[in-house]
Amino acid sequence: xxxxxxxxxxxxxxxxxxxxxxxxxxxxxxxxxxxxxxxxxxxxxxxxxxxxxxxxxxxxxxxxxxxxxxxxxxxxxxxxxxxxxxxxxxxxxxxxxxxxxxxxxxxxxxxxxxxxxxxxxxxxxxxxxxxxxxxxxxxxxxxxxxxxxxxxxxxxxxxxxxxxxxxxxxxxxxxxxxxxxxxxxxxxxxxxxxxxxxxxxxxxxxxxxxxxxxxxxxxxxxxxxxxxxxxxxxxxxxxxxxxxxxxxxxxxxxxxxxxxxxxxxxxxxxxxxxxxxxxxxxxxxxxxxxxxxxxxxxxxxxxxxxxxxxxxxxxxxxxxxxxxxxxxxxxxxxxxxxxxxxxxxxxxxxxxxxxxxxxxxxxxxxxxxxxxxxxxxxxxxxxxxxxxxxxxxxxxxxxxxxxxxxxxxxxxxxxxxxxxxxxxxxxxxxxxxxxxxxxxxxxxxxxxxxxxxxxxxxxxxxxxxxxxxxxxxxxxxxxxxxxxxxxxxxxxxxxxxxxxxxxxxxxxxxxxxxxxxxxxxxxxxxxxxxxxxxxxxxxxxxxxxxxxxxxxxxxxxxxxxxxxxxxxxxxxxxxxxxxxxxxxxxxxxxxxxxxxxxxxxxxxxxxxxxxxxxxxxxxxxxxxxxxxxxxxxxxxxxxxxxxxxxxxxxxxxxxxxxxxxxxxxxxxxxxxxxxxxxxxxxxxxxxxxxxxxxxxxxxxxxxxxxxxxxxxxxxxxxxxxxxxxxxxxxxxxx
Numbered sequence: 001x002x003x004x005x006x007x008x009x010x011x012x013x014x015x016x017x018x019x020x021x022x023x024x025x026x027x028x029x030x031x032x033x034x035x036x037x038x039x040x041x042x043x044x045x046x047x048x049x050x051x052x053x054x055x056x057x058x059x060x061x062x063x064x065x066x067x068x069x070x071x072x073x074x075x076x077x078x079x080x081x082x083x084x085x086x087x088x089x090x091x092x093x094x095x096x097x098x099x100x101x102x103x104x105x106x107x108x109x110x111x112x113x114x115x116x117x118x119x120x121x122x123x124x125x126x127x128x129x130x131x132x133x134x135x136x137x138x139x140x141x142x143x144x145x146x147x148x149x150x151x152x153x154x155x156x157x158x159x160x161x162x163x164x165x166x167x168x169x170x171x172x173x174x175x176x177x178x179x180x181x182x183x184x185x186x187x188x189x190x191x192x193x194x195x196x197x198x199x200x201x202x203x204x205x206x207x208x209x210x211x212x213x214x215x216x217x218x219x220x221x222x223x224x225x226x227x228x229x230x231x232x233x234x235x236x237x238x239x240x241x242x243x244x245x246x247x248x249x250x251x252x253x254x255x256x257x258x259x260x261x262x263x264x265x266x267x268x269x270x271x272x273x274x275x276x277x278x279x280x281x282x283x284x285x286x287x288x289x290x291x292x293x294x295x296x297x298x299x300x301x302x303x304x305x306x307x308x309x310x311x312x313x314x315x316x317x318x319x320x321x322x323x324x325x326x327x328x329x330x331x332x333x334x335x336x337x338x339x340x341x342x343x344x345x346x347x348x349x350x351x352x353x354x355x356x357x358x359x360x361x362x363x364x365x366x367x368x369x370x371x372x373x374x375x376x377x378x379x380x381x382x383x384x385x386x387x388x389x390x391x392x393x394x395x396x397x398x399x400x401x402x403x404x405x406x407x408x409x410x411x412x413x414x415x416x417x418x419x420x421x422x423x424x425x426x427x428x429x430x431x432x433x434x435x436x437x438x439x440x441x442x443x444x445x446x447x448x449x450x451x452x453x454x455x456x457x458x459x460x461x462x463x464x465x466x467x468x469x470x471x472x473x474x475x476x477x478x479x480x481x482x483x484x485x486x487x488x489x490x491x492x493x494x495x496x497x498x499x500x501x502x503x504x505x506x507x508x509x510x511x512x513x514x515x516x517x518x519x520x521x522x523x524x525x526x527x528x529x530x531x532x533x534x535x536x537x538x539x540x541x542x543x544x545x546x547x548x549x550x551x552x553x554x555x556x557x558x559x560x561x562x563x564x565x566x567x568x569x570x571x572x573x574x575x576x577x578x579x580x581x582x583x584x585x586x587x588x589x590x591x592x593x594x595x596x597x598x599x600x601x602x603x604x605x606x607x608x609x610x611x612x613x614x615x616x617x618x619x620x621x622x623x624x625x626x627x628x629x630x631x632x633x634x635x636x637x638x639x640x641x642x643x644x645x646x647x648x649x650x651x652x653x654x655x656x657x658x659x660x661x662x663x664x665x666x667x668x669x670x671x672x673x674x675x676x677x678x679x680x681x682x683x684x685x686x687x688x689x690x691x692x693x694x695x696x697x698x699x700x701x702x703x704x705x706x707x708x709x710x711x712x713x714x715x716x717x718x719x720x721x722x723x724x725x726x727x728x729x730x731x732x733x734x
Contacts, residue, residue, distance in 0.1 A: 022195075022247045022280050024349035031357070032348045036341060038100060040073075044337075044344045045326050047076035047102070050283060050317045053090075055080045070104070071097050074323060076347070077315065079107035079153075082428060087148030088364040095360045102348075103356035106363070107151035110201070111170060111425035112136070114143035115433070116378040116548050119389040120423040120489075120525055121156065123544025125172040125569035126616070127388035128656045128678060130185040136385050137189025139378050140427070142199040146372035147428065148363050150354050151202040153250060155186035157237035158207055161580040163570065164217030166493030169424060169525035169545075171212060173569030174582045174613060176233050177675045180240035187244040195247065196355040198362060205241040207252030207285060209267050210234045214254060217579065218494045223254040228668070228703045230256065239276055247280040247350055251313065253288055260295045262288040263304070268312035281314035281346040290319040301325065306334050314343040374433060379549055386546040386553035391566035392539075392617040399517045399539040401560025401619060402477060409475035410438055410451040411468045411511065412482045413504065414523045420457075420483075423525060423545030424490030433548055437481055437521065440551025444559060450475070457485050458501040465510060472514045479558070480508055481521040486545060489525025498529050498576050505533060512536040521554060527572040534610050542566070560619060565654045565680070567616040567723065571609040578605065583613040583724040584671040614658050614675070614723035620649030620685065624657075627720045629732040637694035639732060643720040644690050647683035654682045655722055657691045662717040664731075667705035673719060673727075700734065 036044075051066055069075035070093045081087055087106055094104045112118045118136045119126075127133065137155070144152060156170040159179050172182040183205070192200025210230055214221035225234070242249070249272060252261040261267055262284050272278045292304040305321040306329050316322040329335040355362055372378075392400070402408070414420060416438040422429040441449050454468035455461060472478045482504040487493060499505065509532060512518050517538040522528065523545055534540065541564075543554050556562040573581045592607050593599040601607055625644035632640050645657055657680070660673040676699045679691055701711040713734055721727035 020245055021243055021277065022245050024279055024346075025353055028349060028352040031352060032345050035100065035102070035348060036344060039344070041327055041330065041337065041340070043073040043100060044340050045322055046072070046074040047344045047347050048315050048322045048326070048340070049075050049320065050077040050079060050107070050315050051075050051320075052080045052318055053078060067093055070094050073098055073100060073102070076102060077105040077107065079317070081106050082108050082144070082147045082149050084148045084364040084366045084369045088361055091360050091364065103351055103360040105151050105351065106149050107153060107204070108144060108149050108427070109154065109425055110140050110144045110149070110152040110427050111154050111156070112423070112427075113140045113382070113429060113547060114147060114427045115373040115429060116143060116382050117422045117426055117429040117434070118382050119386050119546045120169045120544055121171055122169045122173060122525065122569060123389045123546065124385065125178065125182055126391050126542070126544070126566040127385065128178070128567050129388055129680060130181055132385045132388055133182055134185040134189040135381060137186040138192065138199070139381055141190045141192065141201045143373050143378065144427070145198055145201055145363055146365070146369045148369075149201060150356070150363050151204065151248070152190060153204045153206060154190065155183055155203065155241065156206050157183040157241055158210070158212030159234050159237060160212030161582040162213070162217040163498050163527040163573065164494050164496065164576065164579060165212065165214060166219060166489045166495070166526070167212070167491055168570065169489040172237070174571060175569065175584065175675050176236050178569060179237040183237040183241040184244035187241045187246045191245055191247065195350075195353045198365070198368070202247045202350060202354070203241070204248040204250050204283065205238055205246045206250035208238055208249050208272065209252060209261055210256055211252035211254055219492050220253045223256055227257075228707065232703050235271070242272070242276050242278050249278065249280065249282050251282060251284055251288060253285055253291065255295060260292045260297060262313065263292050263297065263307035263311045265311040273312060279346070280350065281343065282312055283315040284308065284313055284317045284319070286317050287319040289313070289316055289321045302329065305329065309335055309339070314346055374548070382547060383549035383552050383556075386549050387556045387562045389544060389546065389566055390553065390557050390564050391542040391568055391615075392557075392564040393542055393611055393615070394534065394537060394540040395617055396538050399519060400558060402519075402558050404445060404559065406476035407474070408441065408449055409471040409478050410441065410449045410481070411454050411471065411478060412480045412507065413453055413455055413457045414481040414483055415451050415453065415479070420486045420523065421545055421550045422486065422547055424486045424493070426486070429548070435549055435551035437551045437554055440555035443552070444555045454507050455503050457483070457504065460503055462503050462506065465507060468507065469510060469514065472511050472516055475516060478511050478514070478516050478518045479521060480511055480518060481523060482508060483523035484525055486525070496576070498526060498573070500528060500530060500533075505530065508533050509536055519558070527570050529573050529575050529610070531574045531610060542568070563619045563651060563653045564616065565618065565656070567614050567656050568611055569613070571613045572611040574610045575605055577602070578609070581609050584674050586669045586671055608725075612723055612725045614656070615725070616723070618649075618653040618655065620647055620651050620653035622646065622653070622655045622683075622722055623648045624721050624728045626728050627718050627730050629718045629730055631732065631734055636696060638697040638700070639695040639734070641693040641695065641718055641720070642690050643728070644688055645681055645683065646688040647685055650685050652682065652684050654680055656680050658721060658723065659693050660719040660724065660727065661699065662719070663700070663702070663712070664715045664717060666702065666712055666714070670702065673724065675724070
């Protein structure tokens with residue numbers, strides 16, 4: 001009861017967070033201008049420079065010469081600098097040993113937790129619960145701020161339809177609408193009630209733009225798409241994050257329309273600043289400016305700096321291009337000092353907004369750091385959010401939930417593992433703080449669990465199989481934990497094959513041959529292609545990498561202490577040959593017909609995914625009536641849709657009611673369905689409820705043939721259901 005009350009209070013607190021577009025504080029304008037007037041050109045360029053420290057396994061260090069750069073004003077910002085002791089010393093140099101005493105910004109990749117590690121973002125997106133996602137981001141920000149930080153390079157809001165790309169783990173999956181909702185929730189959580197709070201950070205939306213669509217799924221690869229496709233499917237999450245108040249934006253490594261995003265004036269100046277009204281600053285990704293030379297759009301690094309800065313780039317991450325060349329570019333008239341002044345002002349405004357000029361050490365309270373990190377409250381929230389992120393993919397013959405009296409054999413390379421549970425991009429997390437699956441089970445059951453590793457994640461050695469099979473024969477039920485290592489997903493971790501690595505699939509299939517119920521617990525950072533396991537296993541849980549409370553959360557679901565509610569944010573293919581695969585595809589002139597060869601299909605595989613976007617089972621069952629739709633034509637409720645949802649099972653459960661639309665005839669081709677809204681509803685056994693959605697005119701709008709955004713009259717199909725395939729339908733003419 002205490003944990004439930006605590007989490008409820010935290011969620012209520014999270015709902016009041018900062019949620020409007022960032023505007024520099026007018027009261028600081030005079031201060032910023034006065035300071036700017038005192039600065040030399042070198043000092044101005046220093047504010048546009050961001051360097052990393054050498055944080056390694058032996059502890060924090062500062063690269064040789066960087067302290068001198070801070071003292072001279074040549075470096076105004078640092079990343080990979082955290083813990084109050086380390087940050088305080090670096091900040092002391094900035095405000096006590098420099099001419100103008102300008103405080104530093106301190107950034108870090110706080111992607112899914114700082115010390116208390118939450119599910120990887122793709123996993124957390126499976127909860128479809130915006131309050132939970134906002135709370136997770138806020139706790140992560142609160143811990144990071146307590147450790148001296150004031151800026152995070154998150155959230156990543158790139159839409160991605162290709163599970164080969166390793167960085168799908170950092171985003172919210174394949175859908176534009178869901179991705180936009182999650183982007184806004186994460187920004188609100190990170191930035192808190194007001195910029196400058198000691199429980200919040202500056203958010204940095206990344207990677208702008210279209211980074212999630214690299215050709216062939218290879219990280220850092222080129223991107224090729226039309227402007228209509230870009231604006232309709234990939235841009236809305238970035239815009240939603242800006243509208244929610246994001247104070248900074250990071251550009252991506254890829255090109256768009258032949259120009260790298262880091263030097264793309266159309267993306268940065270035209271769309272981000274002029275169309276969307278973004279007032280914060282833009283930072284490159286790590287050496288992104290330098291890499292434009294390899295792209296072949298500039299002849300050298302000096303020219304790269306000019307292209308990036310004149311496109312609207314404010315801060316150079318790590319490449320030192322601005323530091324080395326920008327002054328010379330000003331002398332040659334290739335960069336205007338007036339534009340440098342504008343960029344510096346954007347950065348100084350945020351330093352004032354954070355309160356760093358009033359108290360440069362406000363984020364360096366060692367007592368707050370000690371009491372905040374890994375607190376009982378934070379761990380309780382992590383456990384709750386982790387179990388909400390688990391997706392039940394299969395449950396034949398009601399294998400789950402398990403009964404306490406049954407004898408369990410726990411098998412697999414991840415059964416007792418802790419090192420992989422925190423996943424990639426794990427902040428300052430420590431695997432030793434994690435609860436393993438074995439620990440979670442043993443604590444819950446009050447007994448020792450027979451645990452056999454059987455094989456390594458990515459090994460061909462099957463010598464451990466006989467012991468695993470012997471353990472299985474002596475058990476009532478087999479739990480087998482398999483998946484990827486943390487470094488198999490994330491940045492620079494594209495996989496051409498997205499099956500289970502090593503001999504893990506062989507292990508699972510041999511266990512299935514014992515005739516005992518086999519519960520597969522997946523731990524991974526991307527959708528996997530596992531058709532044989534999907535067919536043979538008794539039950540499958542997609543648990544992703546859940547972080548600090550993983551073992552407890554999985555145990556809660558396995559034994560029915562929590563009825564699973566997760567829904568997939570990304571389709572699971574049957575085979576890599578289907579990739580990219582996504583639910584909101586368009587029809588063709590010869591749409592799929594299983595009875596006709598001469599339609600858009602494979603001759604050796606179904607078109608459909610193994611599990612579709614939005615899919616997730618429960619320990620109860622839900623039934624959907626036919627939706628009704630009526631036009632009200634008001635601003636906020638242009639169309640009102642109602643559907644009756646019933647719990648037809650024997651226990652209480654929560655269903656995510658999803659609403660999709662299809663524009664049956666458009667001036668340009670439209671998708672076969674698009675998610676436009678969703679609601680979560682908790683029902684008791686036998687209970688029914690009418691769920692009502694109010695759709696705006698914007699929900700029926702798109703980029704028409706003339707590239708103007710708006711609605712076209714006609715007939716629309718309205719679909720409701722528990723995933724993107726099992727839907728009930730009606731039509732409405734508008």
